[in-house]
Every structure is written in structure tokens, then in C-alpha cells.
Amino acid sequence: MMTRELPIIAVATAPGKAGVGVIRISGRNLNAIIGALFQKNLLPRQATLLTLHEVDGQAIDQLIAIYFAGPASFTGEDVLELQCHGGPQLLELVMKRCLELGKIAGLVIAEPGEFTLRAYLNNKIDLAQAEAIADLIDAQSEAAVRGAARSLQGVFSTDINNLIEEITQLRILVESTLDFPEEEIEFLESAQARERLKKVSDQLAVLRQGAQQGKILREGIQLVLAGAPNVGKSSLLNRLAGEEVAIVTPIAGTTRDRVKESISIDGVPINIIDTAGLRDTSDVVEAKGIERSWDAIRLADLVIFLRDARTPDEEDNFLRAQILQAIPPRCPVLELGNKADLLGLEVKGTANPETLYISAKTGEGIDDLKARILKMVGWGGAHEGVISARRRHLDCLERAAEHLHQSAAFASHGNISLELFAEELRLAQDQLGQITGKLLPDDLLGKIFSQFCIGK
Ligand SMILES: Nc1nc2c(ncn2[C@@H]2O[C@H](COP(=O)(O)OP(=O)(O)O)[C@@H](O)[C@H]2O)c(=O)[nH]1
Ligand SMILES: [Mg+2]
Incomplete structure (x- = not known):
């Protein structure tokens, strides 16, 4: 092809x-x-x-x-x-x-x-713009359309290219002095290499923040409700969705399969997945449901670990550890005490100050919860200036940031190596270049375009 x-x-x-x-x-x-x-x-x-x-x-x-x-x-x-x-x-x-x-x-x-x-x-067009065309067509919300349009206009690419240009300038400086090792320290001082590197790193951090927002708008958040049976997961889903999507009964094991519902908080698409309560069971159907719950947890962007607020913290230690083990890297877990309406005031006063208490039944704490969800997934609250970005872009930006970090380490006092400094700069530059498509392996390119629809 x-x-x-x-x-x-x-x-x-x-x-x-x-x-x-x-x-x-x-x-x-x-x-x-x-x-x-x-x-x-x-x-x-x-x-x-x-x-x-x-x-x-x-x-x-x-x-x-x-x-x-x-x-x-x-x-x-x-x-x-x-x-x-x-x-x-x-x-x-x-x-x-x-x-x-x-x-x-x-x-x-x-x-x-x-x-x-x-x-x-x-x-x-460059690769980021090509991806933006697909995103523009797939956009599910007004904010997502605007983000994709900005990327297609080249806003994202320009920022990337500016960063690449500054790194190039720095590399040229460094590489031209590589042959004079005794001057390394003077060079770093006179070229203000550390300051320039710091500036590039700061700009990259801003870009990562914007790209993170763009990814959230494009893909939405996979939010998984996990916890023991009967703690109120389905009730919380219904409360967040504003309608009775999932069946709620006092019988443990009511939810046997995943129930999904998409909502939007502050314009951010949130795909909520209600799961079967996590417990040992001899019921074959329920066991399958629980297996699917663990599958959902392994793919989550955010896991809400819902507990009955009346249960002492340590009683849920085993389940807490299991969940922490199953979540993907970078996925935060939000622990919530539900059924706060059944708690006496004196209990709440002594409880863990980190825990957020809610009541799926009365709606208490739900607004706080929504704000907390957005904060935990890294939503900055701004739709303005957001660009369309993908996991692929975020990974490249993250690796570029790591290389810049490494680069700085080789310019630090007492451990100077201009050669390694320059090499890390080059690696950072390569990662940025992959976003706009320079230096991207062919098989990856084929994979990206095969996800487009025919005629595009
Ligand atoms: N008092 C009180 N009861 C709740 C609350 N949330 C859920 N329940 C009740 O707890 C039981 C189990 O709820 P459900 O949502 O099915 O729990 P799940 O098994 O975790 O999905 C039901 O009888 C609910 O009415 C709450 O915030 N307060
Ligand atoms: Mg349920």
C-alpha cells in the first residue's frame, strides 16, 4: 500500500x-x-x-x-x-x-x-495533520471538532517543529565543541546551554499538558466502577447518568455483566463502566461477569473503588490491593465511601480525611465527585486552544521529555558529558519527529492510515 x-x-x-x-x-x-x-x-x-x-x-x-x-x-x-x-x-x-x-x-x-x-x-500535510483529518471526521463533540480543526491548521505541528528547531540549534552548538573536551564546562556556561535546555523542557511540558487535554476530548475517559457486591456501584452509575441505566437491588450479585453509559461532565466525554461486584462466587454466570470486570479495570483511565462507608477501611484491604495490582500504569484509583446517608456524624468526623464520602441514594457529594473525576484524569478545564491528540502523540512527548531530562543530567555539575548531552538531545528530537511523521517506521504508518475509512 x-x-x-x-x-x-x-x-x-x-x-x-x-x-x-x-x-x-x-x-x-x-x-x-x-x-x-x-x-x-x-x-x-x-x-x-x-x-x-x-x-x-x-x-x-x-x-x-x-x-x-x-x-x-x-x-x-x-x-x-x-x-x-x-x-x-x-x-x-x-x-x-x-x-x-x-x-x-x-x-x-x-x-x-x-x-x-x-x-x-x-x-x-504532515502526519499529525493527517491524523487530525480522521479526528475531525470522527469528532463526537463540538470541542473535539475545534481541537481537530486546530491540529489540521497546523497549530500542533508548528509547536512541535519549533521545539525541534530549538533542540537542533542547541545540538549544533554542542556538537561543534565536542572536539574540545577540556572546554566543556566553559562551553556550558558561555552557551547558556542549561538555561536553553530548561526553556525547551518547559515548552515541552506545556505542549504535553495541551496534548493530554486533546486526548481526553478525543477519546473520552474510561471510568470503571469497581468494588464489592452491594456497595452501590449501579446506584452510582444511575446517579451520574441521571437515569436508571442499571438494575439496583439489595441482592448481592445483581449486576452480572458490564453496563456502559456515556455521560459528559463539563463537556468531557466519560464512558462509565459498571461492573459485577468483585467477590468469590460459585455462580458460573456471575464468575464470568467478574472476569469481565477485571478486564475492564485493566483498560481503565480511572477506577473508582467504591466502598460501603460503614465498612472499616482494613476490611477492604485485600480487594484494594487486588485492584491496585490490576490497574494499568498511570491509572489513578479514587476511593469513595458510599451510603454516607447511613453514617452517623461522629463516624464521619473520625474517618480517613482522604476518602470522599458520597451517597448515591441522596446525591450528597456527587458534585464534588464530578470535580474530583475531572481533576484526577488531568482535565485542566480549558476548551480554548486545545488541540487534537492521540495516545501515540502523548507517548512520543513523554519519551522526548525523558530524554531532555537525561540530557540535563549530563550537563549537571560534576557529571558533565557533552557527548551524552548531545546524544540525548538527538533522541528527544527523534521522538518529536515521529509525531509529525519524520522518522516514523513504515509499518506504523500503514497502521495509522488503515484506521481511516475508505474514500478519506
Ligand atoms: N442508604 C443507601 N443505600 C444505597 C446507596 N447506594 C446504594 N444503596 C442500596 O444498596 C443496595 C445495593 O445497591 P447496588 O447499586 O445494586 O449495588 P452494587 O451491587 O454495588 O451495584 C441497594 O439496595 C441500593 O438501594 C446509598 O448511597 N445509600
Ligand atoms: Mg450492581
Whole structure:
């Protein structure tokens, strides 16, 4: 897929009936195909009303064709857009006819994301922008649309490129003095290398914060409600969702399968997963449910460990340890004491000050809980200026930060090695370059674009 040079075709609009359906063709040179389809040449960037005919001369559709001569096009190649009438059968006939007539030029059906891939390979956009196109189309909320639009405009890429540029400048300085080891200390002082490194690190920290917000908006938060049976997990789900999504009874073991519900707190999408209460059981169905609960915990962004506030802390030690062991790295656990309405005031006074007390029944503490959820997942509260970001970007940013940190260590007093200092800078730069696509291995690239839909 990565290197094929054949012209490609796909329906660019959504399946189903619509007023208009767009078919897009991209290739190095589309003159032959255009001639075969319409028996004439098209002027670039002009809408032309044309009729496409079957081999026996019957009209298939009257359509508007727009031709973009490469490289001034989305993909950087010649692009032909056919605005047909938007019926699924009709579009299939147009596709079929185009493939027949385009056979001489090797026309083939596009792979998912192949148009955008070509735009990327022809340097029309970088990888972060290509991903932003997918995010823009997939966006589930207004904030997510705005974030993706900003990334597509190149806001994220520009920040990354600025950082890369500053690291490059620093590397040039360092590498030019590598041959004079006795001057290492003077060099660090005179070039203000430490100060410059600190500045780059600070900028990276800001970028990571923004990217973290972007990822939250794009993907939402997987919030798992875990705890022993009967502590009120399903009641809490219903309370947060504002409706009776899950069945609540006083019988332990009522919830036997995962129940999911998506809510939004302050515009942040939260996917809540209610689980079967964690306990030993001989019931086969319940045991399966509990296994699924552990599966959900292993994929969570945040786990709420719900307890009955009347149970002494230490009685839940075993379960607490089990949960802490199952959660993924970086996943915080929020411990809550539920059924606060049943607690006497004197008990609350002596209880663990870290624990948040709520009542799923009366709604007590729920607003505090919502605020705490947002804080724990790292939501900064600002929709302004958020960019669209993915786990992949966050991982690269994190690794870049680690290398900058290492780099600083090799410039610290008493342990100076300019060579290692420069090497860590280079590694940080490589990580940043992977975000915009420079230096990204081909198999990863293929994986990213295969998640696009066809015609994109
Ligand atoms: N008093 C009181 N009862 C609660 C509260 N939350 C849940 N319950 C009750 O506890 C029982 C178990 O609740 P449920 O949500 O099914 O617990 P789960 O097994 O953890 O899902 C039900 O009878 C609920 O009505 C609460 O905050 N206060
Ligand atoms: Mg339940």
C-alpha cells in the first residue's frame, strides 16, 4: 500500500441516500482517464456539467466534474472529483464505469485512508495533520471538532517543529565543541546551554499538558466502577447518568455483566463502566461477569473503588490491593465511601480525611465527585486552544521529555558529558519527529492510515 503508484478511486461521501454523492480519483496523471470518461480535457479548478455514458451510449448520470492538476490538489497528484446524484446504486454504476474506462491507466479502488496517505507522502500535510483529518471526521463533540480543526491548521505541528528547531540549534552548538573536551564546562556556561535546555523542557511540558487535554476530548475517559457486591456501584452509575441505566437491588450479585453509559461532565466525554461486584462466587454466570470486570479495570483511565462507608477501611484491604495490582500504569484509583446517608456524624468526623464520602441514594457529594473525576484524569478545564491528540502523540512527548531530562543530567555539575548531552538531545528530537511523521517506521504508518475509512 505504501508505495503503489496506480491511480485510485473511491466514493468520498457516506453510504446511503443523499442529494449529492462525490467520487474522487487521484493519480500522477489523469489525462487519459478524463479523456476516456468524457472525451474532452477539463480545465483545472472549473466546475463542468457533464454526462457519463454506458458503453452502449445510455446516460448513467449527469454530474459536475472538477479537475485539480497536481501538485495543487489535496493529494498532491492530479485529482478528479465527480459530484454525482447521491444514490447508492447510482454511485456503484458510476464507480463501475470509471473502473472500466480507467483500466487502461491502471485505475484501482483506494484502500482506507489512501488519499490522505498520498497527501502525507507528497508533503501536503504532515502526519499529525493527517491524523487530525480522521479526528475531525470522527469528532463526537463540538470541542473535539475545534481541537481537530486546530491540529489540521497546523497549530500542533508548528509547536512541535519549533521545539525541534530549538533542540537542533542547541545540538549544533554542542556538537561543534565536542572536539574540545577540556572546554566543556566553559562551553556550558558561555552557551547558556542549561538555561536553553530548561526553556525547551518547559515548552515541552506545556505542549504535553495541551496534548493530554486533546486526548481526553478525543477519546473520552474510561471510568470503571469497581468494588464489592452491594456497595452501590449501579446506584452510582444511575446517579451520574441521571437515569436508571442499571438494575439496583439489595441482592448481592445483581449486576452480572458490564453496563456502559456515556455521560459528559463539563463537556468531557466519560464512558462509565459498571461492573459485577468483585467477590468469590460459585455462580458460573456471575464468575464470568467478574472476569469481565477485571478486564475492564485493566483498560481503565480511572477506577473508582467504591466502598460501603460503614465498612472499616482494613476490611477492604485485600480487594484494594487486588485492584491496585490490576490497574494499568498511570491509572489513578479514587476511593469513595458510599451510603454516607447511613453514617452517623461522629463516624464521619473520625474517618480517613482522604476518602470522599458520597451517597448515591441522596446525591450528597456527587458534585464534588464530578470535580474530583475531572481533576484526577488531568482535565485542566480549558476548551480554548486545545488541540487534537492521540495516545501515540502523548507517548512520543513523554519519551522526548525523558530524554531532555537525561540530557540535563549530563550537563549537571560534576557529571558533565557533552557527548551524552548531545546524544540525548538527538533522541528527544527523534521522538518529536515521529509525531509529525519524520522518522516514523513504515509499518506504523500503514497502521495509522488503515484506521481511516475508505474514500478519506
Ligand atoms: N442508604 C443507601 N443505600 C444505597 C446507596 N447506594 C446504594 N444503596 C442500596 O444498596 C443496595 C445495593 O445497591 P447496588 O447499586 O445494586 O449495588 P452494587 O451491587 O454495588 O451495584 C441497594 O439496595 C441500593 O438501594 C446509598 O448511597 N445509600
Ligand atoms: Mg450492581
